[in-house]
Amino acid sequence: SSELTQDPAVSVALGQTARITCQGPSLRSYYASWYQQKPGQAPVLVTFGKYGRPSGIPDRFSGSTSGTTASLTITGTQAEDEADYYCGSLDSSSDRLGVFGGGTKLTVL
Amino acid sequence: QVQLQQWGPGLLKPSETLSLTCAVSGGSFSGYYWNWIRQPPGKRLEWIGEVSQSGSVKYNPSLKSRLNISLDMSKNQFSLSLRSMTAADTAMYYCARSTIVLNLEYSFDYWGQGTLVTVSS
Numbered sequence: 133s134s135e136l137t138q139d140p141a142v143s144v145a146l147g148q149t150a151r152i153t154c155q156g157p158s159l160r161s162y163y164a165s166w167y168q169q170k171p172g173q174a175p176v177l178v179t180f181g182k183y184g185r186p187s188g189i190p191d192r193f194s195g196s197t198s199g200t201t202a203s204l205t206i207t208g209t210q211a212e213d214e215a216d217y218y219c220g221s222l223d224s225s226s227d228r229l230g231v232f233g234g235g236t237k238l239t240v241l
Numbered sequence: 242q243v244q245l246q247q248w249g250p251g252l253l254k255p256s257e258t259l260s261l262t263c264a265v266s267g268g269s270f271s272g273y274y275w276n277w278i279r280q281p282p283g284k285r286l287e288w289i290g291e292v293s294q295s296g297s298v299k300y301n302p303s304l305k306s307r308l309n310i311s312l313d314m315s316k317n318q319f320s321l322s323l324r325s326m327t328a329a330d331t332a333m334y335y336c337a338r339s340t341i342v343l344n345l346e347y348s349f350d351y352w353g354q355g356t357l358v359t360v361s362s
Binding site: 163165174176177182218220221228229230232233 | 302354
């Protein structure tokens with residue numbers, strides 16, 4: 133089973149702030165990365181590390197971590213942000229294997 | 242711009258071996274890890290395994306006994322072989338590049354387009 137836990141669904145009003153969380157013991161050691169996946173498409177990296185955001189990703193997407201909980205915040209959520217969001221990291225074993233959360237379906241109302 | 246282009250069969254029979262290849266263009270193999278990730282229909286992403294530039298591999302323990310990931314730097318390609326396929330292995334399979342910075346920041350920054358693999362008799 134995955135070591136990263138996400139809420140299955142989050143809803144947000146258009147233009148408001150959405151917050152999606154990811155919990156897991158390995159997040160004390162490694163930052164989470166966040167991926168946006170729209171239907172029929174490959175995941176896209178939206179945030180990584182402490183403050184990282186790939187080029188081309190709007191600055192309304194930001195990541196943060198507190199203890200064993202990582203958060204993806206979308207400020208001023210747009211209709212096109214409706215998607216599934218997955219957190220990813222390394223697990224807490226000595227082998228440092230890749231791991232993903234279960235995903236959160238973001239609905240923009 | 243880094244691009245990952247993958248290919249392989251879309252339909253397999255139970256007990257057959259899945260072979261997928263991912264070609265990397267626009268970037269170096271050096272300093273990165275090369276991964277396979279899958280996603281059963283309607284389900285979560287599952288990390289399958291990785292190969293490094295040196296050929297060192299790490300595998301998901303649940304797949305380790307059936308899995309082989311290899312790298313061919315002369316062709317800028319890496320490959321997956323998964324034996325004894327069953328219906329439970331039906332999924333979209335993605336190749337992806339990962340990077341780790343300062344031993345703290347791990348992410349998959351480039352992905353292939355995905356290959357839908359169906360296992361059915």
